[in-house]
Amino acid sequence: MINHGKQLGKTLALTFMILFSLSINPVSAADQLTLNFTDTDINAVIGAVSEMTGQNFIVDPRVKGKVTIISNKAMNADDVYQVFLSILKVHGFAAISGKHVTKIVPEVNAKQDAVPTLTRRRKNAGDEFVTQVVEVKHVNAAQLVPILRPLVPQRGHLAAYPSSNILVISDSAANINRLMTIIHRIDQATSDELEIIELKYASASEIVRVINQLTRQVAKGAASSGAKLKIVADDRTNSILLGGDKSRRIKLRSIIAHLDTEVDIGGATHVVYLHYANAKDLVKVLTSVGKNIQKKSKGGAKAGSSRSAANNTISIQADETTNALVINAPPDVFRTLRTVIQKLDIRRAQILIEGLIAEVSVNSVESFGVSWGAAKINDAGALANDAPVGVVNFNNSIESLLSTPPTIGSGLSILAGNLTGATKIGALINAFASDSGTNIISTPSILTMDNEESEIVVAQQVPFTTGSFSSTGTGGTTNPGNPFQTIERQDVGLTLRITPQVNEGDTIKLDVVQELSQLLGSAIGTQPITTKRSIKTSIMVEDGQMIALGGLIEEKLVEKEDKVPLLGDIPVLGWLFKSQSTSTEKTNFMLFLSPKILKDAAMQTSVTGEKYNYIRARQLDIRERGVVLMSDDVSPLLPEFKEFLKLPKPFDEDGQSETNNTSDETSSVDDNLDDSASTVTPPDLEDVALDERDKLLYQQEIISKKNKQSILNGDVF
Known part of the structure; x- marks a missing residue:
């Protein structure tokens, strides 16, 4: 009873002291208060603050302790409440504001309670426990967590939500404001802006x-x-x-x-050096573009002075010696012209076009035995309505074509076709060359640029009389007339003009004009008679594909007479010693073309090596057979193509070029070349470095020579 009485006395004394301190420290204004507590129970302080501010509090049972407050400055109710929140924070408690009541709980459990959630920064933030949602704009929110974590007390909460790039912070409002200041300084635009x-x-x-x-x-x-x-x-x-x-x-x-300032110099003169295009060809294009730009600028602008009109003068000239353009134009016009020049001054592709031009008779086509789709010709010499135009298709294997050739029906003629697969021009030449009824007119090969016309002419200049004139005169010996003729020389022979155009996907458009003219044996008076066969067409072909063109069919009536000399010339009785025959010969004019795009220097070198080694292989073959009537002489032989591609010789340790071994090797090669042609053995095809086409041709020639030699020696009988 004594202890209980003492405790009750202390409580009453404490309450009296609080009321006394409030009553004895008033300020001039009724709402100004000062707080002074010395070792006072926190629950008593909570009750006093509730009286001062009018706030309703719910105190957690775990809220216990003594509070000491020393203040000499008068405060209003709001300031008293902020001081009270600071007191709670110092003692490890937090005030969680609700709708009608404020809960006071241990700060450790505050983040798990229904604390107020803010999305904007609070200006006058105190120590109340809140949750702030911070939107990060320029940096990754997850990267800020390790930076801010040490600044958040253990009882607080800090987390990032990557999907929305936001931060969630639970702590006192004052500390959250501090963290937001740091976030704002870090969340700035980086160099990627x-x-x-x-x-x-x-x-x-x-x-x-x-x-x-x-x-x-x-x-x-x-x-x-x-x-x-x-x-x-x-x-x-x-x-x-x-x-x-x-x-x-x-x-x-x-x-x-x-x-970026206007320079009024009456136009500017610039020199633009071209890399690939021709300066003279670009002048016309650029002049037209410049005039169009000038018209648009005049239409959109107001009328100016004569000086401004002079400044808009455009002049474009070509300097052929340096392949450069001299342009005088206003800056804005020159910028446009320079862009056009950059687009046009590019390296164009080069195309290697290989061809075969031949005449094939109907009989020779039958013996040749190639499987061809063709158009059937009726008795009147016209195309039948139900006859399709055929397409030539060679097998990829040349051996299958030579071993089992398909047949072709009589009365058929080749019109047009498309050779697919890996068929090459060289294989066709060999097949035609083995047919006595086929006349190979030419095997042209030409290298040209994209969209540039190339021309091959193999002809003779034949004079043709185009006019005959005589000057007027009185006649006689004093003033006779002066007759004269005008003569024009024309090409009679083979003319091939091709213009390639490389399209998307390495598809090549070919504009082909082919003409073959020949002199006939007969003539009218002094004028020669010529025949002319020509093809003019545009076709599309893939890179490396072979295309076959034909259909120029010629029919000849051949009369032949066989007789015994002298006896066949006797009238009437001579018919017993002679015979006459009349035959009709039809020939078909055929053209094969195979374009190949050479995209870089390596492809050009490869093609050049093929042609070079082809000629060298023929020289080796001639050297093997020897030169007729000149067996002691050695036929010329080109060096290997790879010698033109050698790099400079390396240097030894003494800084000398390693050329001694090379000299020895060269001398040994020369010694071998000086031997008799009869002792030279056929070179290995691998050493000659031929491609597949040249190897095949070379092998076929060697086999043909061996067969002929066997027949002459009687080995086949």
């Missing part, structure tokens, strides 16, 4: 070139002071894309603004 600067007078690519050169020179003399600048020119819109540190971008903007 881009800005677009539109130019009015200067060229975007020229400005970028100047700035890049300036940046490189500055970087040589000083170390990098931050993130690198990114600057790109967009010639289409004449704009500059600028990215990097903001302070450095501001400096560059001032430089660009200074360079």
Whole structure:
């Protein structure tokens, strides 16, 4: 009872002291209060603050302790409440504001309670426990967590939500404000931010070139002071894309603004050196483009002075000696012209076109035995309505074509076709050459550029009389007339003109004009008679594919007489010693073409090596057989093609070129070449470095020679 009485007395004394302290420390204003507590129970302080501020509190049973407050400054009710929140925070408690009541709980459990959630920064933040949602704009929110974690007490909460790039923080409002200040300083635009600067007078690519050169020179003399600048020119819109540190971008903007000024010099003269295009050919195109630009600028602008009109004068000239363009034009027009020049001045592809031109008779086609789809010709010499135009298809294997040739029906003639697969011109030449009824007219091969007309002419100049005139005179010996003739020489022979055009997907369009003219044995008076057969067409063919053109059918009436000399000339009785025959011969004019795109120098070297080694193989064959009536002489022989591709000789340790061994090897080769031609053995095809086509031709020739020699020696009987 004594102890209980003492405790009750202490409580009453404490309550009296609080009321006394409040009553004896009033300020001039009725709402101004001062707080002074010395070792006072926290529950008593909570009750006093509730009386002062009018707030309703629910106190957690775990809230216990003594509080000491020393204050000499008068405060209003709001300030008293903020001091009270600070007292709770110091003692490990938190006030969680609700709709009508504020809960006071241990701070460790506060983050799990229904604390107020804020999305905006609170200006006058105190120590109340809140949850703040922070939206991060420029940096990754997850990267901020390790930076901010040490600044959040253990009883608080900090987490990132990557999907929305936000931070969730639970802590006192004052500490959250501090964290938000740090986040704002970090969440700034990085060097990846881009800005677009539109130019009015200067060229975007020229400005970028100047700035890049300036940046490189500055970087040589000083170390990098931050993130690198990114600057790109967009010639289409004449704009500059600028990215990097903001302070450095501001400096560059001032430089660009200074360079992008109008220069009134009455037009500017520029010299543009071309790499691939012909300067003379571009003048016409650029002049037309410049005039169109000038018309548009005049239509959209107001009428100006005569000086401004003079400044818009455009002049474009070609200097053929240096293959350059001299352009005098206003800056905006020159920028457009330079863009056009860059698009046109490109390297064009080269095309190697190989061909075969031959005459094939109907009989020889039958003996030749190639499987051809063809058009059937009726008795009247016209195409039948139900006869399809055929397509030539050779098997990829040349051996199968030679071993089991298909047959062709009588009355058929080759019209047009498409050779597919790996068939090559060389194989066709060999097949035709083995047919006595086929006349190979030419095997042209020409290298030309894309969209450039190429021409091969193999002909003789034949004179043709185009006119006959005589000058007027009185006649007699004093003033006789002066007759004369005008003569024009024309090509009679083979003419082949081809214009290739490389399209998308390596498809080649060929404009082909082929003409074959011949002199006939007969003539009218003094004028020769010629025949002419020509093809003019446009076709599409794939790279490396062979195309067959034909259908120029010629029919000849051949009369033949066989007789016994002298006896066959006797009248009447001579018919007993002679015979006459009349035959009709039909020939078909055929043209085969195979274009191949040479895309780089390596392909050009490869094709050149094939042709070179083809000739060298023929020279080796002649050397093997020997030269008739000149067995002691050695036929000429080209060096191996690979010798033209050798790199410089390496140097030894003494700095001397290693050429001694090469000299010995060369002398030994020369000694072998000086031997008699009869002792020379056929070279290995691998050493000759022939391609598959040349190997096949060479092998066939060797086999043919061996067969002929066996027949002459009687080995076959």
